Amino acid sequence: MTGPDRPQGPFQVNQPGHGDEPGQVNDPGWVFDAAAVGDVEETAAAAARARVDQQALWSVAVGLPAVISVLRLWVLAGGDLQTTLLLVANVGSINLVAALIVTATWLLTAALVAVFAVGQLTVAALDEHPEPRPWRLRFARIAAATPTPLKVVVFVFAALTWQTMYLPLLLLGACVALGLPPMRWFGWLAAGAGYLALAGPTLAQAVEQGELVPALLIVAPATLLPFGVATPVATPLAVPYARVGQLLTVALVAAATVPVLEAPVLPLSVLTIAEGDNAQPVSARGWVVEVNDATTALLHERGGVDFVPNATIVSRVLCPDSSQTPRYRLWAYGIHIEDSLLQGIGRNRRPSQALDSSCRSATGRPAALRSSPAGLSG
Amino acid sequence: MVGELSTAVRRLTRRQVAAATAAATALLVVAALSGWTLLRRDDGNTVEAYIARSSLAEQRELRIGVFGDEPLLSYRDPAKPDSDRLEDYSGFDIEMARRLGAYLGFRPASVKLAPTQVQNRARDLNEGLVDIVIANYSMTPERELEVDFSGPYLRTMPEVLMRAKDAPPSITFQALGGMAGRICTTGSSTSEAALNRKGIRQVDGVGQAQECVRGLLNGKYDAFVLDEVVLAGFRKSHPQLALVDLVFDQAEYYGIAVANGNAELKTLVDNFLLDSYERGDNGAWHQAWSGTLGQVVRRQQVQPRPVVSVKLRDYNDRRR
Numbered sequence: 001m002t003g004p005d006r007p008q009g010p011f012q013v014n015q016p017g018h019g020d021e022p023g024q025v026n027d028p029g030w031v032f033d034a035a036a037v038g039d040v041e042e043t044a045a046a047a048a049r050a051r052v053d054q055q056a057l058w059s060v061a062v063g064l065p066a067v068i069s070v071l072r073l074w075v076l077a078g079g080d081l082q083t084t085l086l087l088v089a090n091v092g093s094i095n096l097v098a099a100l101i102v103t104a105t106w107l108l109t110a111a112l113v114a115v116f117a118v119g120q121l122t123v124a125a126l127d128e129h130p131e132p133r134p135w136r137l138r139f140a141r142i143a144a145a146t147p148t149p150l151k152v153v154v155f156v157f158a159a160l161t162w163q164t165m166y167l168p169l170l171l172l173g174a175c176v177a178l179g180l181p182p183m184r185w186f187g188w189l190a191a192g193a194g195y196l197a198l199a200g201p202t203l204a205q206a207v208e209q210g211e212l213v214p215a216l217l218i219v220a221p222a223t224l225l226p227f228g229v230a231t232p233v234a235t236p237l238a239v240p241y242a243r244v245g246q247l248l249t250v251a252l253v254a255a256a257t258v259p260v261l262e263a264p265v266l267p268l269s270v271l272t273i274a275e276g277d278n279a280q281p282v283s284a285r286g287w288v289v290e291v292n293d294a295t296t297a298l299l300h301e302r303g304g305v306d307f308v309p310n311a312t313i314v315s316r317v318l319c320p321d322s323s324q325t326p327r328y329r330l331w332a333y334g335i336h337i338e339d340s341l342l343q344g345i346g347r348n349r350r351p352s353q354a355l356d357s358s359c360r361s362a363t364g365r366p367a368a369l370r371s372s373p374a375g376l377s378g
Numbered sequence: 379m380v381g382e383l384s385t386a387v388r389r390l391t392r393r394q395v396a397a398a399t400a401a402a403t404a405l406l407v408v409a410a411l412s413g414w415t416l417l418r419r420d421d422g423n424t425v426e427a428y429i430a431r432s433s434l435a436e437q438r439e440l441r442i443g444v445f446g447d448e449p450l451l452s453y454r455d456p457a458k459p460d461s462d463r464l465e466d467y468s469g470f471d472i473e474m475a476r477r478l479g480a481y482l483g484f485r486p487a488s489v490k491l492a493p494t495q496v497q498n499r500a501r502d503l504n505e506g507l508v509d510i511v512i513a514n515y516s517m518t519p520e521r522e523l524e525v526d527f528s529g530p531y532l533r534t535m536p537e538v539l540m541r542a543k544d545a546p547p548s549i550t551f552q553a554l555g556g557m558a559g560r561i562c563t564t565g566s567s568t569s570e571a572a573l574n575r576k577g578i579r580q581v582d583g584v585g586q587a588q589e590c591v592r593g594l595l596n597g598k599y600d601a602f603v604l605d606e607v608v609l610a611g612f613r614k615s616h617p618q619l620a621l622v623d624l625v626f627d628q629a630e631y632y633g634i635a636v637a638n639g640n641a642e643l644k645t646l647v648d649n650f651l652l653d654s655y656e657r658g659d660n661g662a663w664h665q666a667w668s669g670t671l672g673q674v675v676r677r678q679q680v681q682p683r684p685v686v687s688v689k690l691r692d693y694n695d696r697r698r
Contacts, residue, residue, distance in 0.1 A: 114408075121401050169408060176404075213411060220407045228397030229404050236386030237398050241405075248409045255416045280438060320693045325424050329656070329695050336696045347696070355694050360429055360483025 068104070068261065069096035075261050076287070078303040086297065086305065090290045091265060103263040106340070109158035111253045113170065116151055116177035118245035119143025125238030137242050139249070143177065151177055164344065165214050165328075165337035168199065172221035175230040188226050195222050202332040211328055214337060259323065268321045270358045271298060272314040281314055283358055288316070319359035425649065425692040429483055432642035434509065440484040442475045443494035443508035447588040450611035450670045452513065454493065462490045469611070471512045473666030474531065478510070478634070481650045481662075495585050497566040500524040503637040510636055510647065514608055516568040517633040526640060528647035529633030530682045531663065532607060536569045536630065538622040539602040539609045541594060545620035549601075551576040554624075560600040562590035568630055569603045587612070594619060605630055610674045621676075631682065649692070651684035657698065 073091065077083035119139035126140050155174050162170055183191070196203075199218045206215040233241045266287040274281040286300040295307040301321075326338045335344030387395070429435065444467065446454035452471040454461065461467075464476055464486045472491070479489035492508050499511045503525050514534075517527045538549055546553075554561060554573070558580040563569045565583030573581050582599070584590055591612050593599040602609065603624070613621045634651070636643045654661035663681040672679065 118405075169411075172404060213414070216407070217411060220411075221404070224400045224404050224407070227400035228393060229400035231397045233398045233401050234390050234394040236383060236390070240383070241398070241401065245405055248405060252409065252412050252416070255413070259416070322424065322426060324696075325426070325691050325693050326695045327691060331698065334698075339696060352697060354480075354697070355692075357480045357483050357485050360426060360481075 065097060065100050066093075069093075069100050069265070072096075072100075072261055072263070072265055076265055077299070080303070083299065083305055086289055087265075087299070090297075096265060099263075099265045104260045105157060106161040106163075107253070107256050107260050109154055109161060110256065111249070112154045113158055113173045113177070114245075114249040114252070115139045116143050116146065116154070117173045118242065118249060120177045120179075121233050122238040122242035122245065124232045124235045125242065128235055135246070136239070139246055140238075140242060148178065160342050161340050163338050163340055164332055164335050165217055165330075168218050168221045172224065172229070175225060180225075180230045192222070192226075199332070202330060202337065205330050206328075209329065211330065214328060214330055263323070264321060266299075268301070268319050269298075269316050270319050270356070271296070271308060271316050272358060273308060273312050274314050275312050284308070285319065285359075315358070317356040317358050319356065423688060423690050425481075425646065425690050428642050428646050428690055432646060433640060434482060434643065437509070439488050439490050440479050440482060440510070441490050441492055441508040442479070443492050443499060443502050443511040443513055444471055444475060445495075445513045445587070446491075446493040447586050448514070448608050448611050449615045450674060451608055453611070454491075462492060463487075464489050464491060467491055468670070470532075470607070470666050470670040471514070473670060474634075474662065475510075475512050477654075477662035477666065478512075478647065478650050481653070482646060496564045497585070499635065503635060506637070509643065510634060512634050514605060514632055515635050516605075516630045518568060521635075523638075525635040525638055526644045527633030527635055528644055528651055529684055530631035531634060531651055531684065532632040533679070533682050534605040534607045534630050534632065535624070535628070535677075536572060536603060536626055537606040537609050537624050539591070539594065539604070539612060539619050540600065540622050542618055542620040544600065545622050548623040548625055550625045551578065554578060554601060554603070557600045560598075561603060562593050562599040562601070563603045564590070567604065569605065572626070572628065573603060591616065591619070606677070607671055607675060610671060610676075614674045645688045645690065648684060648686040648688070649690040651681075652686045652689070653692065653694070655681050655684055660698070 070088075073087045073096075074084050077087050116139075119141070120143045122137060122140045123144055125137055126144060155170065155178075158170050158173075159167065199222075203215060203218045206218065232238070264287060266289065269286065269288050271284045271288075272281045273284055284298055284300065284306065286298045288296055289299050289305065290297040291310075293310070295309055296313060298306050298308055300306065326336060328337055330337045334348055335341065336347075339347060390398075434440065445452040446467065448469065450469050452469045453467065455466045455468075458466045464472065464479075475489060475491065476486060479486065492502070494502050494508070494511060494513055496513075499513055499515055500521070502508045503511055511525070514532075515521070515525075515527070517530055521527070538554070551573075555576070555578050558578055561573065561578065561580070562582045562584060563573065564587055565585060567583070570581060570583050573579075581603075582590075582593075587602075587604060587608060590599060590602040590604070594602050595616065595618070601622075602612075606621070609621055613619055634647050636647060650662070654663040658664065661681065667679060667681075
């Protein structure tokens with residue numbers, strides 16, 4: 001914006017060599033200091049950039065869920081264009097958005113919690129580095145600009161939607177992002193005792209079963225707190241810390257996006273199909289895309305769509321997909337540690353029936369439908 | 379740059395260094411734990427994966443070898459002697475078979491029961507006539523060479539069934555020796571082996587336990603020696619008989635048997651028993667027991683802890 005052909009703004013600045021004396025405009029009634037004018041231009045440019053940033057942010061906020069939802073349909077269809085189009089034709093936009101909210105809220109809140117925590121830790125460097133370089137200390141700027149009530153809302157959503165085994169990490173994040181009151185040793189002791197009373201039984205189970213990761217998740221965040229993890233990193237170290245923290249956050253969020261993209265949009269079903277009265281029933285496992293008067297369109301778990309005549313369908317049951325198989329046999333207050341608080345409360349309120357045996361039979365017999373004699377094309 | 383940084387760090391207070399170190403550690407811990415969770419590969423140790431890999435993968439039916447003549451344990455409706463359907467059988471072993479079938483992905487209609495005999499159990503398995511045997515199969519080192527056991531799923535002791543009017547409260551092997559020639563048990567059973575070890579060789583080893591009961595009732599035999607859980611059922615259906623405590627402290631442990639070397643199916647059955655054990659009163663074992671043998675067996679019984687080498691993960695693990 002300093003070249004000779006740049007468009008001139010309302011202020012005509014006297015460039016050196018252009019007027020009678022350097023630093024003066026031709027009209028003696030209009031006297032400006034060039035440096036002051038530069039500041040004003042900088043501020044205007046920053047404001048314009050902030051406006052564009054905000055517009056872009058809103059465009060992304062609205063557009064990204066839609067794009068991700070369509071990408072998920074693509075993944076669900078096994079990358080096949082015709083199947084994707086069939087899904088697009090039959091899956092409503094509300095279903096898509098609702099499915100995204102159910103499966104991706106945890107990721108959004110996790111990303112925000114990471115931004116707030118890393119940002120708050122590096123906020124001390126903001127005073128030393130006021131120049132607006134786009135990515136340097138970006139998280140610190142966001143953390144500083146976000147009002148506390150908004151942060152609290154994010155943490156509440158996180159507490160409800162994260163798997164309970166990660167709640168100690170959330171606690172650490174909350175202490176970092178929202179700050180801790182100054183505590184003396186007895187305060188730490190009381191807090192530690194309270195935490196141990198709360199998490200101790202699950203920790204004991206984890207140790208007894210030899211499960212390292214849940215045990216670490218319970219112990220590590222709480223142990224770091226008394227060492228001052230919640231106080232902002234000292235200024236000289238804040239910039240390198242921000243650089244590493246921001247990079248790691250982006251990498252982890254990118255890695256976590258993959259399972260979200262792979263999460264199904266439709267409920268997984270097993271159909272039991274019998275062609276004719278004496279035929280042996282076969283099982284078919286997949287997602288019911290469409291049901292009309294004559295046929296049911298089934299997208300198989302291993303790809304490919306079958307249009308199954310409705311008259312041949314004996315039964316349909318809902319089944320969990322393999323990604324929902326838990327890794328641990330650990331509970332905290334009646335809630336499985338891989339369930340979120342919302343899931344756990346729901347499960348305790350309406351305990352689900354045992355897994356239907358058809359869900360397993362179809363897994364073990366993938367070729368059953370394919371090898372059936374007629375009527376079902378693959 | 380690095381020089382400036384190290385100079386600046388040297389000026390920090392000890393508390394500031396500790397806080398920065400803690401923050402860096404927190405970053406590492408979070409990154410390591412989340413990264414490991416996100417990027418770890420599936421270990422394949424799920425019930426579904428094992429079913430898909432096992433001999434059951436392409437089967438439409440699960441064939442289970444059982445006995446058919448032991449009330450409350452494994453009893454076939456006498457009016458339907460040729461039936462192989464679950465609903466025509468009753469007893470503890472049958473209830474275990476029903477629940478094992480569901481665990482392995484078979485609806486009750488797809489579980490086919492095949493009557494077997496004591497001496498045929500290993501042969502039926504290894505010749506592929508049945509997939510699994512649940513038939514008071516005591517786990518012994520000799521039998522481990524013939525079949526693979528999951529379990530134990532039941533602990534019992536040998537006892538004696540006698541006519542009520544002749545029955546003492548308890549009996550010793552020495553007293554049993556006096557009845558030589560009038561003692562019945564099932565052939566190839568661990569009870570027969572125990573009697574032989576005690577020097578009592580004149581024992582009728584019959585094919586089916588029902589023959590011993592008939593012999594007791596018609597006076598052919600004076601004593602029927604077998605495991606308590608088997609005899610308790612006969613005692614229940616024949617009030618004129620009485621259960622006599624055999625002074626002997628060797629317990630029998632029953633296992634669920636699969637063909638020798640069928641590691642996937644054995645692991646699946648192991649995990650079925652473990653799942654039942656961990657669920658306690660809500661487990662398959664307790665439900666099967668309380669509706670059948672639990673009504674008559676005098677000794678307090680709980681499911682013995684099963685031996686499991688590979689723990690499988692299962693969606694049902696979320697439910698307790």
